[in-house]
Amino acid sequence: MSHMVNPLATPDQLYQRRSFSALPTELQDAIFFSTQCLTQAAGLLLQLPQSVTAQANVIIARYWLEEPMMSHEFSDISAASVYLTAKLSPYPRSPRDLALVYNYLLSPSSTFFQPLASASGDSPPPPPTNIPNDYYLPEHIYNSFHTRMLDCESRILYALSFNTHVSLPHPLAITYLQALDFLNTSKSTVSKRTLAYLNTALLSPQMLYLTSQPNALAVAAIYNAAKDVGAKMPECEWWEVFDVDREELGFLVVGMRSVDGWGRKMREDVERIKAETESGKRGGMIRRRDVEGELRRRGLSVGNGYAKGAGGTGAGSEEPVDMEAEMARRMDEKMAEIEGSAS
Amino acid sequence: MTGKGKSRWADSAEDAALEAQLKKEKEEKKRLKAEKARKAAEAEKKKREAEAAAAAQRRQQHQTGDDDDDANGPPAKRRRLSPDRDAPPPSQAASTASSSNDSSKLLRFEGGRFGKCRSVENYDKLNDIEEGAYGWVARAREIETGKVVALKRLKIDPKDRSGLPVTGLREIQILKDCSHRNIVKLKEVVVGDDTSKIENIFIVLEFLEHDLKSILEDMPEPFLASEVKTLLLQLCSGIAYLHSHYILHRDLKTSNLLLNNRGQLKIADFGMARYVPDPPPPKLTQLVVTLWYRAPELLLGAARYGPEIDMWSVGCIFGELLTREPLLQGKNEVDELTKIFELCGLPTDDSWPGFRRLPNARSLRLPSTTSSTSFSNPTTTALIRAKFPLLTTAGVSLLASLLSLNPAKRPTAHEMLDHEYFRQEPKPKHEAMFPTFPSKAGQERRRKRETPNAPQRNQKGNESGIVDFSSLAVGGIFGAGREREERGGGFSLRMV
Numbered sequence: 001m002s003h004m005v006n007p008l009a010t011p012d013q014l015y016q017r018r019s020f021s022a023l024p025t026e027l028q029d030a031i032f033f034s035t036q037c038l039t040q041a042a043g044l045l046l047q048l049p050q051s052v053t054a055q056a057n058v059i060i061a062r063y064w065l066e067e068p069m070m071s072h073e074f075s076d077i078s079a080a081s082v083y084l085t086a087k088l089s090p091y092p093r094s095p096r097d098l099a100l101v102y103n104y105l106l107s108p109s110s111t112f113f114q115p116l117a118s119a120s121g122d123s124p125p126p127p128p129t130n131i132p133n134d135y136y137l138p139e140h141i142y143n144s145f146h147t148r149m150l151d152c153e154s155r156i157l158y159a160l161s162f163n164t165h166v167s168l169p170h171p172l173a174i175t176y177l178q179a180l181d182f183l184n185t186s187k188s189t190v191s192k193r194t195l196a197y198l199n200t201a202l203l204s205p206q207m208l209y210l211t212s213q214p215n216a217l218a219v220a221a222i223y224n225a226a227k228d229v230g231a232k233m234p235e236c237e238w239w240e241v242f243d244v245d246r247e248e249l250g251f252l253v254v255g256m257r258s259v260d261g262w263g264r265k266m267r268e269d270v271e272r273i274k275a276e277t278e279s280g281k282r283g284g285m286i287r288r289r290d291v292e293g294e295l296r297r298r299g300l301s302v303g304n305g306y307a308k309g310a311g312g313t314g315a316g317s318e319e320p321v322d323m324e325a326e327m328a329r330r331m332d333e334k335m336a337e338i339e340g341s342a343s
Numbered sequence: 344m345t346g347k348g349k350s351r352w353a354d355s356a357e358d359a360a361l362e363a364q365l366k367k368e369k370e371e372k373k374r375l376k377a378e379k380a381r382k383a384a385e386a387e388k389k390k391r392e393a394e395a396a397a398a399a400q401r402r403q404q405h406q407t408g409d410d411d412d413d414a415n416g417p418p419a420k421r422r423r424l425s426p427d428r429d430a431p432p433p434s435q436a437a438s439t440a441s442s443s444n445d446s447s448k449l450l451r452f453e454g455g456r457f458g459k460c461r462s463v464e465n466y467d468k469l470n471d472i473e474e475g476a477y478g479w480v481a482r483a484r485e486i487e488t489g490k491v492v493a494l495k496r497l498k499i500d501p502k503d504r505s506g507l508p509v510t511g512l513r514e515i516q517i518l519k520d521c522s523h524r525n526i527v528k529l530k531e532v533v534v535g536d537d538t539s540k541i542e543n544i545f546i547v548l549e550f551l552e553h554d555l556k557s558i559l560e561d562m563p564e565p566f567l568a569s570e571v572k573t574l575l576l577q578l579c580s581g582i583a584y585l586h587s588h589y590i591l592h593r594d595l596k597t598s599n600l601l602l603n604n605r606g607q608l609k610i611a612d613f614g615m616a617r618y619v620p621d622p623p624p625p626k627l628t629q630l631v632v633t634l635w636y637r638a639p640e641l642l643l644g645a646a647r648y649g650p651e652i653d654m655w656s657v658g659c660i661f662g663e664l665l666t667r668e669p670l671l672q673g674k675n676e677v678d679e680l681t682k683i684f685e686l687c688g689l690p691t692d693d694s695w696p697g698f699r700r701l702p703n704a705r706s707l708r709l710p711s712t713t714s715s716t717s718f719s720n721p722t723t724t725a726l727i728r729a730k731f732p733l734l735t736t737a738g739v740s741l742l743a744s745l746l747s748l749n750p751a752k753r754p755t756a757h758e759m760l761d762h763e764y765f766r767q768e769p770k771p772k773h774e775a776m777f778p779t780f781p782s783k784a785g786q787e788r789r790r791k792r793e794t795p796n797a798p799q800r801n802q803k804g805n806e807s808g809i810v811d812f813s814s815l816a817v818g819g820i821f822g823a824g825r826e827r828e829e830r831g832g833g834f835s836l837r838m839v
Contacts, residue, residue: 002520002588005454013458062457087509088516090624095504150506154541157507161460162515162532162544213452243450 080152220252525581606777644702658745
């Protein structure tokens with residue numbers, strides 16, 4: 001039974017994230033979306049099966065309902081959750097593998113979040129040239145990454161009471177499709193489309209994986225896929241066979257379909273925020289300092305935000321440590337820049 | 344009734360009074376019972392009403408309009424998540440049935456919730472139970488409820504740069520997933536008060552007074568046959584639960600079996616456990632299970648193994664329950680295998696096809712089966728019977744099958760539960776009738792154990808799992824079972 005159910009977020013947890021956190025909602029969504037995309041990209045480069053990467057996605061989403069987003073660098077949380085889920089799976093990855101992959105993904109040479117063609121019509125910039133020096137990993141950078149990652153790992157485990165259980169809807173969806181005889185269409189087309197919906201739903205800031213059980217997600221993905229490929233569904237209320245009621249199905253169907261448009265908007269948001277940073281480069285992963293800059297531009301005080309965010313979850317005592325970690329991070333980055341320019 | 348049972352006409356006033364009194368008492372009892380039932384029903388009803396009210400309140404709180412599910416049913420609607428999210432049902436779905444909500448019963452899956460760890464300061468330490476290779480275990484009391492629990496500290500090596508130990512995480516996850524009366528219950532995980540750095544992690548487990556190992560060590564007389572059956576049945580049903588949930592324990596031994604004062608046995612210490620799919624993956628670590636309880640295929644270096652290794656350990660525990668002594672106390676891998684062959688006989692290509700292909704079997708020199716008949720290689724059953732003369736035939740057959748060298752021949756936990764041994768007289772003793780013992784964990788520090796520990800994951804030197812059995816000394820290997828043997832060695836084991 002435990003293989004079919006997930007612990008779900010309580011309404012309080014969801015509400016608290018929206019109301020007490022310091023960050024404006026659309027910024028939170030942008031961060032959430034980018035971090036989940038980054039996690040997926042890292043999973044691909046680490047050659048992890050989707051079953052592991054998707055678990056990491058869910059772990060991140062749960063973690064951010066417990067701790068404020070700004071307390072750690074987003075990419076570190078992503079790395080720690082991938083490291084943790086891979087460690088518990090049959091496909092463990094070494095800290096160095098993770099360091100290399102994340103170092104590359106965050107480097108200027110990476111094509112991660114390559115700017116899209118903007119609405120105003122100017123063509124997207126050419127893909128970045130591959131400069132291996134960009135993602136050369138010196139030992140001290142590796143060490144500090146490693147330390148931060150382990151720190152985040154225990155932080156995540158603490159925030160989730162060491163409950164790392166994630167049940168994914170993917171296998172259920174295939175089983176349900178088999179039960180439905182693949183809706184009399186091509187097996188691979190409808191299955192692929194179903195899995196695509198399930199994977200996309202991982203990125204949704206609506207956190208569908210934290211609000212619905214796997215069986216409901218599976219049914220909604222099948223429903224959407226069947227609509228897309230034009231398959232004929234049973235006339236009756238077939239979702240009830242899989243213990244999903246119409247209301248929940250409707251909510252999930254809309255939720256899953258909206259991720260596409262939502263994602264595009266959020267990528268534009270991230271690009272805009274990135275473009276206003278000192279480097280002025282449009283692409284790449286959003287960082288904490290980008291968010292801080294954005295908050296400053298909007299006239300929202302960063303310090304205030306921290307305090308409110310931390311206070312909201314009752315963890316006010318962590319302030320000084322965060323400051324220290326922040327300092328260490330800044331110094332590391334400075335060092336990296338010096339190293340980079342020297343070599 | 345009182346002394347004049349035979350006199351049929353003795354309808355004296357006394358009798359009538361007695362009868363009346365009895366009747367009255369009976370009626371009184373009946374009335375009380377009815378009263379109780381009524382009260383219970385009332386309480387139940389109240390509870391339901393309260394639940395329904397709470398559900399209604401919840402719904403109201405989240406400003407939902409509809410209120411159409413009946414009060415007695417489970418709060419079956421999709422949980423409201425936030426005020427602003429009223430999903431418009433898709434028109435396609437809306438066109439089909441509209442009034443089906445009240446007719447269909449949908450299963451609701453309760454997966455619990457997630458949240459931060461509590462602090463260890465919620466517990467008051469009472470005394471240490473054990474400190475050893477496993478880490479530190481203490482008896483403690485939850486301040487709020489006064490409940491006594493066992494606190495187990497997760498061992499973390501600060502020099503280990505791979506983060507929190509995967510064994511500890513697996514133990515927590517597996518125990519969280521398990522819910523069975525013969526498996527120790529994990530209540531929660533707590534951390535030290537300083538949450539800025541997660542270093543002190545404690546697993547809160549239900550407290551049981553004893554472990555089987557120390558009871559066996561201290562008892563003057565062995566368990567009765569009926570008691571052995573009770574213990575084995577409980578152990579077996581716990582293992583059947585684990586195996587049907589794809590969990591291998593991989594470190595079953597008497598010191599990991601806990602017993603409370605109500606005769607209940609629970610399996611503990613899942614530090615070696617893991618989920619193993621069926622069929623098992625091609626490569627699992629062989630460095631599992633404490634040496635004395637380790638199955639022969641593990642000693643021979645099999646990387647692909649399954650639930651059978653736990654059943655071997657059950658066999659070893661069975662033997663230990665009968666004699667109060669660990670069954671196979673090998674000093675090292677080679678010695679352990681020697682002792683196994685002494686007890687169970689030598690494997691042959693017939694009894695265990697393919698064992699010669701196991702990695703460590705190469706250095707093993709056994710007689711070829713062609714020269715020796717079944718006469719020269721007595722069966723496991725015969726050897727077991729010689730070793731346990733007091734055990735019934737059914738008991739011998741069960742023990743012999745558990746200690747089959749060939750893993751495929753060992754019974755599964757479910758098969759074992761149905762074994763004739765448990766149906767024969769003496770029947771398993773009722774748990775409530777189980778004798779009690781003075782609890783060591785409750786009062787005093789334990790003696791140091793001499794059981795070898797479960798293998799360490801990153802033990803140096805033996806990581807490859809390769810054991811050289813060429814030095815297997817088998818001079819007197821059949822000492823126990825070969826009295827009848829007159830032809831001399833039908834085999835020889837040579838040193839290489």
